[in-house]
Amino acid sequence: MSGHLAAYTVELSQFNIQFTPRTAMRSQALSDFVVECNFALELGEVHLELDKNPRCLFTDGSSLANTGGSCVILISPEKFKIQQAIKFCFNVTNKEAEYEGLIAGLRMDQHLKVQVIQIFSDSQLVVKQLLGEYKTINDKMIAYTKIAKNLLQSFSSWTLNYTDRSENQWADALSKLVTPESNSSPEPIYT
Template identity: 50%
Template sequence: MHKPDIKGRLAAWTIELSQFYIEYKPRTAIKAQFLSDFVAECQFKSKTHKPEDDQSRLWLLFVDGSSTSNSGGAGVILISPGGFKIQQALKFGFSATNNVAEYEALIAGLKLASDLEAKVIDIFGDSQLVSKQISGEFKTHNERMARYLTRTQELLSKFPSWKMSNVDREENQWANSLAKLASSNLPTNLSPTYVDILETPSIDEVSINQIQARLDWRQPFLETTPRSATVETPFRLAYGVDAVIPVEISLTSPRVDVFDPAISLEGLRLHNDLLEETREEARMRMIAQQEKIARYFNKKVKPKDFKVNDLVLRDSATSQPTVSGKFKPAWEGPYRISRLVSAGSYELAHLDGKPIKNAWNGIHLKNFYQ
């Protein structure tokens, strides 16, 4: 419990209920609820690339490639089921044709989606040749294109469900803009777009076969919450409780059969008291996903190393996350490194020697030059 008012209410209830002998008993398994969840989640249908019940786990991938006489690039936009958008611009360090650029964009997008553990994905591109070759309608008569097709099929095999669609350039305008931007002389710190440089073609990379862990057979039966960045439904974050799904009305479930308005109202009040903490937990999960994405793009970045007595500036967004505004400075300080806690973690102190509470990660610090 992080909020003082929540602690106060819980303490008041503890005093009120202390006169009663209350024994807590965990809720036992309810077979009817299990069956309703099973029917809702496991609608067995014919094996296709994208079954309807996978909509809650659906990722969207938009790709486009661009090639000029001087350089080439690719644009990738990946959208998570929760609506979180990731933009990547890829600049080529080698000469590439338009078809090669389209394949490189698709391969980069599939790598990104695979690293973020996407399972169900819809792919959109404006290259009819690439789309038809992947579907098998067109054949590859060029050895280089055949290698790109094989590499793409290897990456697609990692996704249990996928679908690729050919769209007009107007519908793929944003990915096309990123591709053209990457093929020009753009800065490498373009925010909020991740920029990377591909020195060699993807088909020249050495692939390593990894051992895939076998999933527990019970997992599909226990997954009753849609995947998203917050692991919570928007309805729960708005109202504090989950909505009753239609299958519970038609097949009935214990919470429908034993519904009592008075008890339900009391439960709603209790959930509303804890709603702020539920939202805070959802926010922390979203931050964790953003950090996971940042680690993927920053895996080639060398960590910062500071020494004791070095002067540094601290990221104000990390030290004061609740303070915002266009006039808020991005960095604050300077401070002095007082002690090395561990690799990449430091303790800070003011210039007069007064220590600062907590240790700080090196990614939130930068050198201060007098």
């Protein structure tokens, strides 16, 4: 080990690298950060005006044999994006993963106190079931539909739109990020 350290020291000495330890982070820096990143507006009139502008929610889901994942992207009128990729540690079908992503997005919007929302999904089945155009037969799909409809009631206004997969590429990519392409076991970690 000391031989490797000596070799690295010789190789790196030509670059005049100096190590300076990180100073302790003070609690004041953390509180300053929280104050800077507080997006809640204190003026009631302005806050009500912003609530009338719709937020866009893009969702997608994907599944493999033993795992699945969903993605939620919330975009504010000012084009500020909140992105979340969710990995499931249980078996799901593609449609269940789509519903899980939608439910997670609606809960996030509810938590952020969003009032007006436009939802975009590339799952025609999910969109048509929630709009009542397709009949829901499967018990799991009935449960998912019921949960999603209950969450939609918390918004003052919402629209649900089917979007082509090519227009939902970012959400599709993020949902597949958490579902590895191969079902092979993970490589061992050597310490």
